[in-house]
Amino acid sequence: MLLAVVVNRMAMALVTLAGVAVVIFVLLRVVPGDPVAMMISPGASAADIVALKAHYGLDAPLPTQFWIWISGVVHGDFGTSITLHVYVTDVLASRLPATIELAIMALIVAVVLGGGVAVAGTLMRRTAGETVIDGLNSIMLAVPDFIWALALVLLFAVAIPVLPLTGRIDPALAEGFATRFYLTESVLTGRFADAGNILSHMAMPALALALPLAAVIVRLLKQSLKEAMVQDYVLLARIKGFRELHLVLQEALRNAVGPTLALTGVQFTFLIGGTVIVERIFSYPGIGNLAIDAVINRDFPLIQGLVLLFGLIFILVNMGVDLAVAALNPRLRHA
């Protein structure tokens, strides 16, 4: 039964992805800005322009262009970036690890922070402490990553200048890496000084991405925990003499965590979408920052590749969440 759900979801995902491909392709072709005009030197003749257009296949009719592009994509060929003059797949492969490490770090921070505050709020329920947490959290829920990122700039780069404002790692350190997963690699190879440098660069963007998600986690998890805390099994454990913290962590959390996991998964796609602007603010060299440059430079093949990549990530995350929720909850398995 689960298999049928998987197959069905994958088919739907493929349709969605095909739709994304068509939408982005058509959208870019109605752009008034001409990519060739942006890359050619001012003295170029009309013949040069025609030749260049032919070189990038931009002179063919639209359906032909689409066919060439999409059949390439199916074979893993996303074309060549017009501004960077390298394969789109190579650019994406070199930039994606930075975004993956940032997004996962932000997710971890959000879960730890949100989970911690939710547990603390549950322990303090019906006290002034809970009121303070609720009040602050209702404001936190409204504030997007864009505002957090800039507030952190003001705080940690200007007021208390302890964190680097831009980049992913000190350029001098970036040489000695075999992969683009700098953080993972430096931890695995025991280069903790490098890891510290990377973490200090990652701290602000990761926190900016994590805080909105943490607020969502606090609200839902605290609600679920409070509901669980009045159930009979918690009462039983209480009678057995377990301490309050044990009751929350060992008894209530296990039963309350389901809905929060599902929502966290869905919200993770928002977090990934947020990397676009947050990476921009901190000049962090991931695919989000790359995407803004690609759009401003009208680099069609790169934009198309990036949008498909983002679409694929979103769909995979959503599918993973759906399957995890279905696997965890027998009642939803047939939905």
Added chain:
Amino acid sequence: MEHWSPKQTITDAGPQPPTAVERLLRDPKVVGAGGFIVFLIVLALAAPLVAPMDPLAQNLVLATVPPAGFAESEPGYLLGTDGLGRDVLSRVIFGTQVSLTVAFVAAGLACLIGSLLGLLAGFLGGFVDALISRLVDIWMAFPPVLLSILLVAVLGTGLHSVIAAIVVIDWTRFCRVVRTETMGQAQMDYVVAARTIGFARPAILFREILPNVAPVLIALLTLEMGIAVVVEAILSFVGLSVSSDTPTWGGMIAEGRQIVHEAWWVLAAPLAALFATVVAFNQLGDGLARSLDPVLRR
């Protein structure tokens, strides 16, 4: 023709319950946040009268003057000046004009289009529903910030493009919620009754279902206004919103980010304005949802 509505039964059931407006006025969240937004509207309308200076007047002699109370501040420049010696306070005040225009127009249009499609999908079901739902799925597979930047790049910069981009992206928020709500309402007895009496489909949709979906819609619209303000700021930040001679919070933030080490107030002032506006729209939306939603109210 007199027809059944939930409100009437409640009224007949006993002492007069407070009306929706009375409930709203008792909610401190709604009053506080709503009051702030009214204040912003007045500020935007009266900007030329209220702003102490011309927001575009440059004075390079008085560039990056710190706010009042800090060393080397200048009298008359309450929030200091930016890198070109323009008055930060006046620019923040004029910035409300673009932000609020976007908030009301973009969110309103997104609401109109999204809820119309949502009503149709939820009410008609079948092929129409499948088509619209698939469209929403495709839309949701784009990162919203990337899509908005892309759209503005396609449409060209300017206020109209920003509004169009927000509408094109955020109609899905309304569509999804309204579709689910409509499907729920369509199962209710009063809709079945209306069908039985022989009401035409458009009449059922707009006279029966829409008023019952409206509370959720109003709350969602308010939340969307906050989102629209942020999206405009992001587009201004990237340099894709209105032209640089119109003061916007996002444009000021972008400039402030560049000179943050020399003049932090150029970033701090518009950021604080943006923060307060977003929180206000959000709290208002929350309060409205609580007061208007018949289920949450209990």
